[in-house]
Amino acid sequence: MSIIDQFDLTGRVAIVTGGTRGIGLAIADGLAAAGATVVPTSRTASDVEAARKRVESHGVESLAILTDVTDDGDIESLFERTANTFGGIDIVVNNAGVNPSAALGCPEDVDSEGYDVTLDVNLRGAFRCTQEAAPYLNESDKGSLINIASVGGVVGLPRQHPYVASKHGLVGMTKSIALDWAPEVRANVIAPGYVATDLTTELRENDKLRQSIINRTPLDRFADPEELAGPVVFLASDAASYVTGTCLTVDGGWTSK
Ligand SMILES: NC(=O)c1ccc[n+]([C@@H]2O[C@H](COP(=O)([O-])OP(=O)(O)OC[C@H]3O[C@@H](n4cnc5c(N)ncnc54)[C@H](OP(=O)(O)O)[C@@H]3O)[C@@H](O)[C@H]2O)c1
Known part of the structure; x- marks a missing residue:
């Protein structure tokens, strides 16, 4: 297979939670597109x-399914409907995430609702989606979980x-899943x-905070959401066939400083 063909995802079925805005x-x-x-x-x-229309503009199929990842019934129905419609699921991207203001501040200031949400x-949302994904990803011979x-x-x-x-929990959970699911499924x-x-609007509108982040980032800027697509396509594809259990930082060098 040519190196370009290794990135081709034709015929695979993917779910992306929180796949309707931003990253x-x-x-x-x-x-x-792949x-x-x-x-x-x-x-x-x-x-x-x-988002369904945008996906279909690439000439591939899609489905419009509403899911709240804190609702177990929603998650079960998402996986069941997707697999029933398309005959299986090969790629799951647990992307849905929040950082509500009620959860910001020193530990003693954080309210329990902000913490729980x-x-x-x-x-928990990523974990429940992972549980529902398990039989489908195991059945696929190209199963790939990306958190x-x-x-x-x-x-x-x-x-x-x-x-x-x-997020530390999610990194640790992914590494453990990679161990439990190898060699059939990569995680x-x-x-x-x-x-x-939208998640960083307030940050970017605060001149002092925005500048301090840019100053700490070797590539000198915030990322565009599209700059996360390539790394995900890579991890989902045959080009990453020997990559599992890894944490890939895509941060413009921020953690290297
Ligand atoms: N932006 C950054 O700088 C940054 C940096 C590092 C990591 N991340 C991570 O990247 C992921 C995406 O962030 P983003 O910046 O693209 O955020 P965003 O623009 O706020 O988009 C978040 C997405 O998640 C969905 N979502 C939120 N709560 C949900 C729920 N309970 N069930 C299902 N979907 C839900 C939102 O749709 P609805 O609200 O309509 O449900 C939306 O589609 C998050 O996990 C975030 O922590 C972001």
């Missing part, structure tokens, strides 16, 4: 429908304790640095 939408778009059938899902009907979406963590899953970040706890995690999405 998730860019990932769904990238997987579709030939995969993609189901981009979230809690907002209009966004799910728009952050852990429920970022960690989207953060540099906050690799190092500490001040005043973001629940988020950092959830990897990506740790993005600072990306220009």
